[in-house]
Amino acid sequence: MLQISDHIDDIARATGFLSRLPVPARYFTDHDGSLSRASGMFPAAGLVIALAPALVVLALSLMDANAALTALIALTVLIAVTGALHEDGLADSADAFGARRGRDHMLEIMRDSRTGTYGVLALVISFALRATALTIILSVIGGWNTALALLAVAALSRAAITWHWTELPPARREGVAASVGAPGDGASTRALVSGAILFLGLAAVSIGILPAVLGLGAAALAVSQWTSLVRRKLNGHTGDTLGASQQVAETASLVTLALLL
Structure with missing residues (x-):
């Protein structure tokens, strides 16, 4: 049975994998680099990652800064x-x-560090939708509640990564996604359940229970469709499709919450 110290270790390793936040080296000493267990703490890592942006929202709103x-x-x-x-x-x-x-050509493109037209358009659309949704949310419910909503979305979208991860096999044997292993059954369940609970709790408190439920449903539907598309195109996940699943879930949930205000 996992101890509290094990959960803390997993949160630290998940945070180190999903962000550039400085994580003490002791959490990785004598560790094999696998995320099979630590992936269960992705939603908690999402809270850690979103803490700074949430504090920015809170601080600027207290200063009556422009919402956009x-x-x-x-x-x-x-x-x-x-x-x-x-x-x-x-x-x-x-x-x-x-x-x-x-398929082989698509995998080769994913290895290319250059960004093409489709990539630029995807980034512009994603950022625009998230920025607009966050502006609407902040304008309607204020800084405190928006900070909670941002934390909620961060937890849910990191849980979405594990869902996409477990639904598909690796598209190639090498690469980051393949090297760190797949989430274990217990880890995947832990991530999905905790991510849903955190989202529903924080979003219900900040915006309302109905928007929270519909926001969860929108994220689930969006990631499900994304996973189906990746299955048809690649018949497996890559590190890039894992990252994209987080963006899909974050955008879908934020936009849904904004639309329901």
Whole structure:
């Protein structure tokens, strides 16, 4: 049975994998690099990652700052914290699928560090939707509640990664996704259940129970459709499609919450 110290270790390792936040080296000493267990703490890591952006929203709202600028600054901080890890996955996936070529060619495009037209468009659309949704949410419910909503979305979208991860086999044997292993059954369940509970609890308190339920449903539907698309195109996941799944869930849930205000 896992001890509290095990959960703390897993949160630290998950945070280190999903962000550029400094994590003490002791959490990785004599560790094999696998995320099979630590992936169960992805939603908790999402809370850690979103803490700084949430505090930015709160601080700027207390200063009566412009809602649109506050949303843009908060998203910029969030991207800085993650090192644009998930955005990079979204862009690479869009470029690969937009090419309309065979599976091997799409995987080769994902290895290319350059960003093409489809990738740029995906990033612009994703950022615009999230910024607009966050602006609306902040304008209607204020800084405290928006900070809670941002934490809720961060937890849920990281849980979405494990869902996509467990639904598909690795598309290739090498690469980051294959090297760190797949979430174990217990870890996947832990991530999905805790992610849903955190989202429903925080979103219900900040916005309302109906928007929370519908926001969860929208994220689940969006990630399910994304996973089906990846299955048809690649018959397996990559590190890029994992990152894109987070962006899909985050965008779907934020937009749904904003639409229901």
